[in-house]
Amino acid sequence: MASRTLGQRPPTGAQVWDWLRNGRVFKSIFRYSYPSDRRNRIMTVAKNVFLHLHPSQVPRGGIRVTYTWCLGGLSFMTFLMLTVTGVLLMFYYVPSVTRAYQDIQDLETVVTFGMLMRNIHRWGAHMMVITVFLHMCRVFYTGSYKPPREFNWVVGVILLVLTLLLSFTGYLLPWDQLSFWAVTVGTTIGGAAPIIGKQINFLLLGDFEIGQNTLIRWYTLHVIALPLILSLFLAVHFWRVRQDGGISQPM
Amino acid sequence: MSGSEAGLKPALISVRPTTAESKWAGKECPHCKKPIGAGENAVLCPKCYTPHHKDCWTTHGNVCALDQTPANIMERAGRAAAPAAEAPAAAAPVPVKAAAEAPAAPKAAPAKPAAAPVSSAAAPVAPAAASGGGASSARAMRSAARRAQAQLTTWPHLLMPEFLSAVLLIIGLTVMAWFVNAPLEEHSNPNHTPNPSKAPWYFLNLQELLLHMHPGLAGVVIPTVIIVLLMAIPYLDINSDDTGVWFSGAQGKKVFWISTVYTFFWAWALILVDEFVGVRAVIENAIPVLKISWLSEIVTQTMVPTAIMWAVAVGLYVAIAHLKPTVRDVMIAYFTAFVIAWILLALVGSAFRGPAMVLYWPWNMPARIA
Numbered sequence: 001m002a003s004r005t006l007g008q009r010p011p012t013g014a015q016v017w018d019w020l021r022n023g024r025v026f027k028s029i030f031r032y033s034y035p036s037d038r039r040n041r042i043m044t045v046a047k048n049v050f051l052h053l054h055p056s057q058v059p060r061g062g063i064r065v066t067y068t069w070c071l072g073g074l075s076f077m078t079f080l081m082l083t084v085t086g087v088l089l090m091f092y093y094v095p096s097v098t099r100a101y102q103d104i105q106d107l108e109t110v111v112t113f114g115m116l117m118r119n120i121h122r123w124g125a126h127m128m129v130i131t132v133f134l135h136m137c138r139v140f141y142t143g144s145y146k147p148p149r150e151f152n153w154v155v156g157v158i159l160l161v162l163t164l165l166l167s168f169t170g171y172l173l174p175w176d177q178l179s180f181w182a183v184t185v186g187t188t189i190g191g192a193a194p195i196i197g198k199q200i201n202f203l204l205l206g207d208f209e210i211g212q213n214t215l216i217r218w219y220t221l222h223v224i225a226l227p228l229i230l231s232l233f234l235a236v237h238f239w240r241v242r243q244d245g246g247i248s249q250p251m
Numbered sequence: 252m253s254g255s256e257a258g259l260k261p262a263l264i265s266v267r268p269t270t271a272e273s274k275w276a277g278k279e280c281p282h283c284k285k286p287i288g289a290g291e292n293a294v295l296c297p298k299c300y301t302p303h304h305k306d307c308w309t310t311h312g313n314v315c316a317l318d319q320t321p322a323n324i325m326e327r328a329g330r331a332a333a334p335a336a337e338a339p340a341a342a343a344p345v346p347v348k349a350a351a352e353a354p355a356a357p358k359a360a361p362a363k364p365a366a367a368p369v370s371s372a373a374a375p376v377a378p379a380a381a382s383g384g385g386a387s388s389a390r391a392m393r394s395a396a397r398r399a400q401a402q403l404t405t406w407p408h409l410l411m412p413e414f415l416s417a418v419l420l421i422i423g424l425t426v427m428a429w430f431v432n433a434p435l436e437e438h439s440n441p442n443h444t445p446n447p448s449k450a451p452w453y454f455l456n457l458q459e460l461l462l463h464m465h466p467g468l469a470g471v472v473i474p475t476v477i478i479v480l481l482m483a484i485p486y487l488d489i490n491s492d493d494t495g496v497w498f499s500g501a502q503g504k505k506v507f508w509i510s511t512v513y514t515f516f517w518a519w520a521l522i523l524v525d526e527f528v529g530v531r532a533v534i535e536n537a538i539p540v541l542k543i544s545w546l547s548e549i550v551t552q553t554m555v556p557t558a559i560m561w562a563v564a565v566g567l568y569v570a571i572a573h574l575k576p577t578v579r580d581v582m583i584a585y586f587t588a589f590v591i592a593w594i595l596l597a598l599v600g601s602a603f604r605g606p607a608m609v610l611y612w613p614w615n616m617p618a619r620i621a
Contacts, residue, residue: 041404054409057402061495063409070416077417081424101438108435119428127424129453140484140586141507143494143579150485157481164453171451180439181448189450189457192466209441250495 053238055246062247067142071135075163076234078128085121086223093173095219097212100175125167132163144248152240155233162230169222172215183210183218261313261321262297266305269293275302281316282307297322446606446620455600456593462608463525464556465548477589488582499579506571506580510587513570517563518595526610530555564588 011019020026035041042056061067092111093103107114136156139145145153172183187210191201206213241247269276271289280287280303287293292305296315303316305324314321403409450458460469493499498507524530531551534541541547564585568576571584605611606620 035406038404041406045405045410051405051410054405056405058405058409060401060403060408063403063412065412067495070412073413073416074420077420078424081421104435108432115432116425116428119431119433120424122433123427123431124424126452137590141583142497143491143499145485145488146491146494147485147489148491150489153485154482157478161478167453168451174435175439176436177439177443177445178434178436180441181445182450185448185450185458186454189454189461189466189470192469193471194467197467197471248495250497 053242055242058247059249062249064250067250068247069134069138071131071138075128075131075135078124078131079230079234082121082124082128083227085117085124086227088117089121090223095173095215097175097215100173100215104174104176121170125170128163129167132160136160142248142250149240149244149248152237152244155237155240159230159233159237162226162233166222166226166230169218169226172210172218173222175215180210183214261323263325264294264297264322265325266292266294278302280304280307282311294322294324296320447604447608449600449604452597452601455604456596459522459596459600459604463521463530465552468553468556480585481589484582484586488578490578493579498583499577502574502576503580503583505574506576506583507587509571510567510584511591513567514588514591515595517566518592521559521563522599522610 032040032044035044045051045054045056089107092107092114094100104118107118109115111117139153139156168183168186171186172179187201187204190204191197193200202208204214204217205211206217267273269287269289269291273289273293275287275293275295276289277286279285281301282303285304287302287304293302294305294308295302296317298320299315299318301315301317303311307316308322308324313323449455457470457474460473463469498504531547534551534555535547538550541550567584567588568581571580574580576584599610602613602616603610605616611617
């Protein structure tokens with residue numbers, strides 16, 4: 001850039017934008033201009049790491065909002081929000097029976113935006129259960145589970161179960177009366193299994209009653225194991241949508 | 252190569268619409284000795300590339316009229332009906348016609364048992380498995396209609412709604428989180444049980460079942476059966492003719508409403524009867540031997556609830572039988588029963604169960620004894 005000499009006008013906003021847009025830095029990130037024709041739009045989706053899970057073209061009927069209600073996408077987006085807020089919560093939360101409750105109280109009172117993060121995480125968890133369930137209903141009532149998509153429906157049911165497990169394992173972590181007794185009720189249900197009920201109950205609690213062992217088990221499942229497993233099945237789920245003929249369409 | 256062909260399957264060749272620019276336009280078809288004109292469907296011999304009329308190839312016994320190379324025409328209608336850049340002008344009427352005819356196709360071949368094996372057998376393989384028309388033509392017609400449907404570029408037609416819904420979700424959740432705080436009660440105390448103690452709302456349907464039957468049945472057997480049945484749906488209902496149609500049409504919608512009303516009625520009825528009559532006590536009083544605890548567990552808590560659930564399930568089929576339901580209709584009936592029962596029971600557990608899990612009106616709900 002030539003230095004500005006006296007009396008020269010300052011550059012207009014459009015000039016600055018133009019200089020940024022055509023500069024080497026910007027061009028190194030986004031090589032091409034806004035894709036305004038069909039070919040470039042197809043290339044944009046096919047060549048972008050974040051977008052290439054999508055097919056580059058989609059049938060008009062299959063993406064009508066009143067057909068999909070965006071429920072699968074909303075479920076995934078909620079999962080991403082839960083991941084982000086969950087990571088922030090992990091900075092402050094220690095899964096120890098002596099600290100857990102105090103950490104939640106600190107999050108609510110001391111940590112900047114801690115309360116907001118916790119609230120988003122909590123309501124997002126409820127939201128995800130709802131959107132995943134509604135997504136299942138949408139897929140069912142539009143007959144989108146039918147061959148060749150039958151296996152992806154099975155993966156979807158697994159994802160629903162994982163969502164419930166994720167939500168439930170997170171329920172214990174605040175270590176207040178609500179979480180403690182909800183988990184007591186929930187694990188008692190699991191302990192009622194025929195024949196191996198006692199073993200299942202011990203497996204869930206890591207002890208004969210809810211305590212430190214339970215907390216660290218559920219915490220580990222909640223922040224590592226279940227999200228990883230869910231991500232794995234999510235990848236299969238998305239992949240199979242394309243492999244099994246793309247989004248189902250109304251005729 | 253020709254020597255080994257005996258043991259091999261014949262090749263699959265695709266139908267090519269002819270335009271004025273096609274290399275074979277105007278060439279003579281070796282079967283009927285007439286030139287192949289623009290607008291006609293042609294196929295090329297896979298060995299010598301000699302063009303034939305599509306119909307001539309079939310009438311010639313699916314072999315090349317020159318060197319007798321066998322090949323079946325691939326009925327993947329997408330090629331024929333929606334040609335790519337090859338023939339924009341001449342072939343344009345073809346996809347329109349296919350699309351216009353397609354809605355009639357599923358009606359012409361309704362979901363009768365005869366159709367089911369065809370679709371099930373063909374499903375895992377690409378529908379291209381060619382028989383040269385005939386049985387697969389309805390199927391080809393449908394996929395032709397699908398392919399002929401306008402294809403929009405993902406950017407921006409799919410990405411924009413996705414982006415907007417993501418933004419709305421972020422805003423909505425943040426606004427809610429800003430104004431409504433997540434609950435946090437007293438520090439947990441194993442020695443002090445709040446009354447009532449409830450599971451999270453999405454498990455309250457199970458907890459509600461727990462009030463009426465053996466915990467093993469309510470908390471383990473029923474959820475397992477539900478998950479297995481959910482997973483089994485697409486392996487029971489294998490006719491994909493109506494994929495993409497809400498409720499598969501008017502009849503399915505009717506089944507949906509019948510099932511909704513039916514399930515709503517029976518779920519409430521059973522809850523209220525058990526709450527105010529007390530089925531277990533009634534049976535135990537009628538048959539004194541059942542006062543023995545373990546026997547009562549088996550009879551009143553396991554066998555009776557199971558029998559009632561079977562009866563209600565069979566009753567649902569009876570309720571829709573007059574519609575002569577297809578497999579899909581039966582699926583809609585039972586899936587709807589699951590959804591309605593699941594939501595209703597969770598609702599009862601959340602809003603209608605008070606201390607000691609007794610039923611209250613939500614507006615008369617006593618405070619939780621913490």
